[in-house]
Amino acid sequence: MPAFDLVAPGTSDEAIAELRASDPGEVAVVAGGTDLLFDLDDGRITPRKVVSLRRLPWRTLDWNGPTLTVGSTLPLRELENDPELRRRIPGLYAAVRAVGSVALRHQATLGGNLGRSAPASDLVPMLLALDAEVDLVGPKGERRLSVDRFVIGSRRTALAAGELIRSVRIPEARPSAYLLQRVRPFHDISHMAVAVAFSPTDARWRVAVAGFPPRPLRFPEAEEALGGSTPGAADIARAAEALATRAPIVADKRASEEYRRQLVRPLLARAIAATRIGDR
Amino acid sequence: MTPSEIQLRVNGRPSRIDSVPTDERLLDTLRWRLGLKGTKEGCRTGMCGACTVLRDGRGTLSCLLLTHEADGASITTIEGIGSDPVGRRVLDAFDAAGALQCGYCTPGFVMALTGLLREGGRSTPVDEMLEDLGGNLCRCTGYATIVRAARSAREEGA
Ligand SMILES: Cc1cc2nc3c(=O)[nH]c(=O)nc-3n(C[C@H](O)[C@H](O)[C@H](O)COP(=O)(O)OP(=O)(O)OC[C@H]3O[C@@H](n4cnc5c(N)ncnc54)[C@H](O)[C@@H]3O)c2cc1C
Ligand code: FES
Numbered sequence: 001m002p003a004f005d006l007v008a009p010g011t012s013d014e015a016i017a018e019l020r021a022s023d024p025g026e027v028a029v030v031a032g033g034t035d036l037l038f039d040l041d042d043g044r045i046t047p048r049k050v051v052s053l054r055r056l057p058w059r060t061l062d063w064n065g066p067t068l069t070v071g072s073t074l075p076l077r078e079l080e081n082d083p084e085l086r087r088r089i090p091g092l093y094a095a096v097r098a099v100g101s102v103a104l105r106h107q108a109t110l111g112g113n114l115g116r117s118a119p120a121s122d123l124v125p126m127l128l129a130l131d132a133e134v135d136l137v138g139p140k141g142e143r144r145l146s147v148d149r150f151v152i153g154s155r156r157t158a159l160a161a162g163e164l165i166r167s168v169r170i171p172e173a174r175p176s177a178y179l180l181q182r183v184r185p186f187h188d189i190s191h192m193a194v195a196v197a198f199s200p201t202d203a204r205w206r207v208a209v210a211g212f213p214p215r216p217l218r219f220p221e222a223e224e225a226l227g228g229s230t231p232g233a234a235d236i237a238r239a240a241e242a243l244a245t246r247a248p249i250v251a252d253k254r255a256s257e258e259y260r261r262q263l264v265r266p267l268l269a270r271a272i273a274a275t276r277i278g279d280r
Numbered sequence: 281m282t283p284s285e286i287q288l289r290v291n292g293r294p295s296r297i298d299s300v301p302t303d304e305r306l307l308d309t310l311r312w313r314l315g316l317k318g319t320k321e322g323c324r325t326g327m328c329g330a331c332t333v334l335r336d337g338r339g340t341l342s343c344l345l346l347t348h349e350a351d352g353a354s355i356t357t358i359e360g361i362g363s364d365p366v367g368r369r370v371l372d373a374f375d376a377a378g379a380l381q382c383g384y385c386t387p388g389f390v391m392a393l394t395g396l397l398r399e400g401g402r403s404t405p406v407d408e409m410l411e412d413l414g415g416n417l418c419r420c421t422g423y424a425t426i427v428r429a430a431r432s433a434r435e436e437g438a
């Protein structure tokens with residue numbers, strides 16, 4: 001790893017100025033570093049300057065009615081330890097706990113997970129099912145983008161040069177669940193994962209799947225098959241069938257397409273069963 | 281420009297460290313600059329937990345932390361954990377349970393468990409505490425005694 005300058009600005013204006021002062025190919029951003037250090041070690045990136053976000057005032061968590069806003073640099077363990085999260089957005093709680101180990105989560109951040117945008121991210125599928133949005137700051141000001149539009153593929157996002165993720169906004173706490181399949185239950189990479197959430201506002205389900213390239217995605221055909229708040233066994237079977245036969249699931253070095261297509265049926269059925277809507 | 285001096289409090293003692301390269305990991309600073317070789321390098325990729333230290337009281341993987349990113353932090357390693365009451369309890373529980381074979385993973389387990397007990401203590405259900413130890417691997421597979429030590433350290437924290 002060639003040496004680089006490391007700067008830790010205290011305000012977002014300074015951070016953006018640091019990013020703008022360098023050629024985009026020569027500057028990198030570090031939050032927890034749990035993904036970035038591998039890209040540095042591999043030589044995948046060779047920045048002359050690394051901008052650390054550690055001094056920015058973005059380690060925040062705010063509930064406002066049904067809306068949760070999470071600062072991009074809040075360590076995931078602090079999100080997990082929020083007393084409301086487990087009860088109000090159980091799917092996000094489960095997804096956060098699926099990321100690495102406790103020690104990793106004391107370092108890793110939500111902003112970093114979105115910035116890395118891995119196909120097997122455990123957080124992106126849940127954020128998709130929650131219709132989450134990212135608030136970005138950059139040289140041209142602020143903008144808000146859905147996570148669906150932000151995430152493009154592995155290490156590819158809609159971030160423009162000089163832009164940073166400031167926070168992630170979850171518009172509505174929803175009954176939700178997150179289930180995955182791995183070789184080992186903890187501290188491993190998910191081969192296949194299903195995130196589901198039910199919106200009390202429009203009484204519709206959201207279903208997202210992840211684990212395979214190029215990126216986690218929603219699958220509206222399964223959402224429609226589930227219908228309203230209490231899908232019956234036949235509805236769940238139709239949704240599972242749609243996913244297993246028509247979702248754009250592919251193979252990669254971790255698992256075959258066929259294996260993943262088989263997994264998605266029980267994962268969906270169990271995720272729906274695990275979602276508690278009212279007293280259902 | 282990159283500041284060349286870093287200030288850390290290591291096992292309660294303030295230390296100033298000069299000219300640390302920006303790409304140096306805390307694991308290497310502890311072992312090779314400060315001579316604290318109790319902290320082990322297992323995988324260097326965040327997968328095994330052998331390098332776990334406490335940063336401001338919380339378990340952290342020192343192999344995945346740039347030393348400059350820890351500037352100003354308070355670090356506790358296995359060499360200093362005996363002065364912490366929870367750490368003492370964990371050491372005693374490992375001792376009583378005979379929870380080590382080759383011992384390579386032990387410092388990491390002790391630090392991780394101390395961090396967990398300080399964070400949640402007995403408010404964390406025992407199954408969850410054991411799940412939360414899942415980031416530490418024992419290559420000798422001595423898990424039965426490690427789990428016994430973890431359970432008893434948690435019980436004694438009543
Ligand atoms: C052992 C191990 C196990 C893991 N297990 C899992 C797992 O089970 N599930 C999972 O989903 N992930 C897992 N990961 C991946 C990783 O820990 C997560 O993606 C984590 O959330 C990344 O956060 P970070 O703060 O460390 O990111 P960093 O490494 O700091 O950054 C990652 C990328 O995002 C960019 N970035 C960071 N913050 C911002 C921001 N605010 N604005 C713009 N760009 C930004 C960086 O420039 C970089 O490109 C694992 C990693 C390791 C090492
Ligand atoms: S050496 Fe750090 S986790 Fe293995």
Ligand code: FES
Pocket residue numbers: 380381382383384385386417418419420421422
């Ligand atoms: S005792 Fe040998 S690795 Fe755990």
